[in-house]
Amino acid sequence: MYDLKEQEMMFVFTGPDGSGRKTVANLVAQSTLQMKGVISYTTRPKRSYEVEGRDYYFITDDEFRAAKEKGEFLENVRINGYQYGIKEMEIKKRFQEKGCIYLVMNTEGAEILKKLYGKKVVRIFLYADRQTLRERQVERGDASSVIAKHLAHYDEDMAYKKECEHAFENSKLDHTAYEVTQAVESYLK
Template identity: 25%
Template sequence: MTTATAPMIRRRGVMLVVSSPSGAGKTTLTRTLLERDHDVSLSISVTTRPARPGEIDGVHYHFITKDEFQGMITRGELLEHAHVYGHSYGTPRSAVEAALADGKDVLFDIDWQGAQQLRLAAEHDLVGIFILPPSLAELERRLRARAQDPEEVVQHRLAQVTNDVTHWAEYDYVLVNQDLETSMTALTAILIAERMKRRRNLGLAEFVEQFRRQPDLPS
């Protein structure tokens, strides 16, 4: 018995934008998705902040100077850019557009400011997901458990939550990240459904046409 192979229908890629208050689990979710789904690639942002321990230029971020960043803005080379916690971040345009045209899905781990700009630049390609923590107490616990930031930064991030969460309604989906596996199940289901949307499957008309052609009948 042979197993039928699903037909390959040409499609346009999905821009999967995931945002959250700091500490809600966004980074863990996006890293897990990348590990499990090899059809998704991470959009690598440019930033003016210095690299943290363990970060690699060109893998986690492209680390550039303020002058280089401003030059990219002037030349229109960024799909979005924002100033967050004293540093600038932006998404290079060319790599994203090439991936989408090639049917590749691109994952964005960015804040609500960047998501707003991306939606203006590419609304029909974008799917926005906002991640919420189960409670403020749990959010604070996660921030302190990371042990990456000094106390003043932790306090600043907690204070920023009040503003960040007001943007939840700007997203297509909202997930409360109680635990990793439940959230991953939901995230994966969203991506599968968005990949199957008719408007993204550019080769559907060509595929369906074969069923309209009448075969030659024996005389």
């Protein structure tokens, strides 16, 4: 397991699918605070709006299994039949570039990192009501079967909100980004 140095921190953006966690993370951490992001690996098919190497690294089940057997994943979870994971080498590489990094993860992954690194992990939970999430997913072109799977986890994901260090309702992107930036900056001072 990668051993975090004193000044190193991880900011984990989590919450239900469609909450805007990736959008807010990119606005706040990458654009505003120039933090480096760590990209997850997944076995699920790429969606039409996703870009390889920006949203995820899309790999086969066999590639995932081989990497897992070699102990390359710092954390990995299975959701809706697909595997997701963060490789330890990606964490090391990003920390070499910057003292703080950010990740966009589901609640299970966020919890694994919190258990591994304790107070060095700050979880930022983003959420919206169920109908708003549905509308966002329809708008981005997700299939109705995919949306149904995402919303099936809604209550479970929302229950994780109370475990996180910060929670923000993402109804107005500019306001949410500002509030999240303020929260993240408070750790960087």
